[in-house]
Amino acid sequence: MSAITHHVPDAILAAYAAGSLPQAFAVAVASHVSLCAHCRAALEAHQAVGGVILEDTEAVAVSSSLRNSILDQLDVPFTPEPVYERNGIYPGPVIEAMQGRAPRWKKLGMGVRQDILSADAQGSVRLLYIPPGQAVPDHSHNGLEMTLVLHGSFSDETGRFGVGDLEIADETVEHTPVADPGAACICLAATDARLRFNALVPRLLQPLFRI
Amino acid sequence: MLTQTIDLQKLVKSEKVTPRRERKPVSQVKTEYSNETIWMLAVRDDRDRGAFAALFDHFAPRLKGFIIKGGASPQQAEEIVQDVMLTIWRKADMFDPHRAQVSAWVYQIARNRRIDIARKENRPMPEALKEEPELEPDASQILGLEQETTQLKCALAALKPEQREVIEKAYLGELTHQEISTQTGLPLGTIKSRIRLGLQRLRHELKDLTQ
Ligand SMILES: [Zn+2]
Numbered sequence: 001m002s003a004i005t006h007h008v009p010d011a012i013l014a015a016y017a018a019g020s021l022p023q024a025f026a027v028a029v030a031s032h033v034s035l036c037a038h039c040r041a042a043l044e045a046h047q048a049v050g051g052v053i054l055e056d057t058e059a060v061a062v063s064s065s066l067r068n069s070i071l072d073q074l075d076v077p078f079t080p081e082p083v084y085e086r087n088g089i090y091p092g093p094v095i096e097a098m099q100g101r102a103p104r105w106k107k108l109g110m111g112v113r114q115d116i117l118s119a120d121a122q123g124s125v126r127l128l129y130i131p132p133g134q135a136v137p138d139h140s141h142n143g144l145e146m147t148l149v150l151h152g153s154f155s156d157e158t159g160r161f162g163v164g165d166l167e168i169a170d171e172t173v174e175h176t177p178v179a180d181p182g183a184a185c186i187c188l189a190a191t192d193a194r195l196r197f198n199a200l201v202p203r204l205l206q207p208l209f210r211i
Numbered sequence: 212m213l214t215q216t217i218d219l220q221k222l223v224k225s226e227k228v229t230p231r232r233e234r235k236p237v238s239q240v241k242t243e244y245s246n247e248t249i250w251m252l253a254v255r256d257d258r259d260r261g262a263f264a265a266l267f268d269h270f271a272p273r274l275k276g277f278i279i280k281g282g283a284s285p286q287q288a289e290e291i292v293q294d295v296m297l298t299i300w301r302k303a304d305m306f307d308p309h310r311a312q313v314s315a316w317v318y319q320i321a322r323n324r325r326i327d328i329a330r331k332e333n334r335p336m337p338e339a340l341k342e343e344p345e346l347e348p349d350a351s352q353i354l355g356l357e358q359e360t361t362q363l364k365c366a367l368a369a370l371k372p373e374q375r376e377v378i379e380k381a382y383l384g385e386l387t388h389q390e391i392s393t394q395t396g397l398p399l400g401t402i403k404s405r406i407r408l409g410l411q412r413l414r415h416e417l418k419d420l421t422q
Binding site: 009011019023030031033045046048049050059063067070071083091097 | 293
């Protein structure tokens with residue numbers, strides 16, 4: 001297994017730490033960090049900056065009842081939030097995005113399959129399954145697209161991406177990722193806008209496919 | 212009660228591995244850890260309410276100021292402070308002083324609560340790496356991280372007011388990742404490598420992650 005070579009840029013990690021990253025990208029970043037010790041350390045460094053800023057913030061007195069109210073609640077039973085564990089190739093945040101279910105693949109043609117985990121005006125998160133040697137349908141996009149490899153690998157004009165690698169492409173990139181021979185490539189793709197496929201599906205049909 | 216005189220030798224030399232339950236309460240171990248770290252460890256290991264009250268007195272007014280700065284009303288801010296403080300108590304076992312200062316950990320919890328409330332959906336989080344219970348605390352690593360954080364604090368204090376304001380805005384979640392990427396020189400310094408050392412302690416878990 002080769003090491004991860006494509007990481008999350010600092011500005012995006014900072015936005016993730018601060019919570020200003022759109023939800024779809026936050027899923028991709030949290031998934032990458034789950035797989036990547038390098039970016040986990042960098043993320044924790046950003047949290048350290050946030051912590052210093054918190055420490056330096058001018059204090060505002062809290063109401064006198066708040067302290068006792070909280071101390072009184074320490075023994076109150078509570079339901080812990082669910083923990084989503086990794087399952088096979090899928091890191092915890094992907095399992096969470098799937099709400100614990102298994103992938104539900106839908107055929108897109110030419111052996112390519114997808115499972116849309118979420119899609120709204122703010123963006124979309126999907127799983128893509130690309131057979132070995134097959135190209136991802138030629139597409140361009142508004143805004144940013146993040147692709148995290150979960151299985152196999154793909155190559156495009158900008159390089160080769162293996163398991164754990166995160167490709168970040170903006171609207172200026174018209175790229176054609178091709179799954180490397182040997183194994184199917186499964187990846188998580190997040191966008192902050194609707195994808196536009198140029199060849200595979202006529203643009204008019206896109207609302208139907210939600211792609 | 213909470214003594215802070217130096218007796219590092221004792222900590223560093225104790226190589227015998229003891230389960231956390233049998234460890235000496237932190238309040239009895241003489242260290243030069245910061246107050247916040249001592250309190251947090253007492254909360255984590257001994258469920259010490261006095262230490263929790265001390266953490267409340269330190270963090271609650273800062274959190275309130277920080278959350279109001281981020282755009283919440285004073286009343287909303289107190290609700291979030293309550294949530295954050297209770298989360299600190301309930302998730303104390305997730306605190307690992309080898310990788311995070313208390314302020315960084317609290318910052319992260321505060322950002323999560325703010326986002327969960329604002330977006331009404333959970334922020335995707337990386338899979339948690341839990342400290343192995345049988346792992347002895349490594350005082351030099353913990354102190355090293357505290358020193359790095361002090362340096363980070365100095366670096367932030369040395370910034371021009373305009374720069375400082377941009378950094379504050381970024382970590383308050385008021386800038387998009389595009390806006391952050393045009394701001395150069397996030398003052399991360401050497402803290403990343405220090406945190407990476409903390410991560411290496413978790414090599415057993417990391418082995419599973421990177422295999
Ligand atoms: Zn990475």
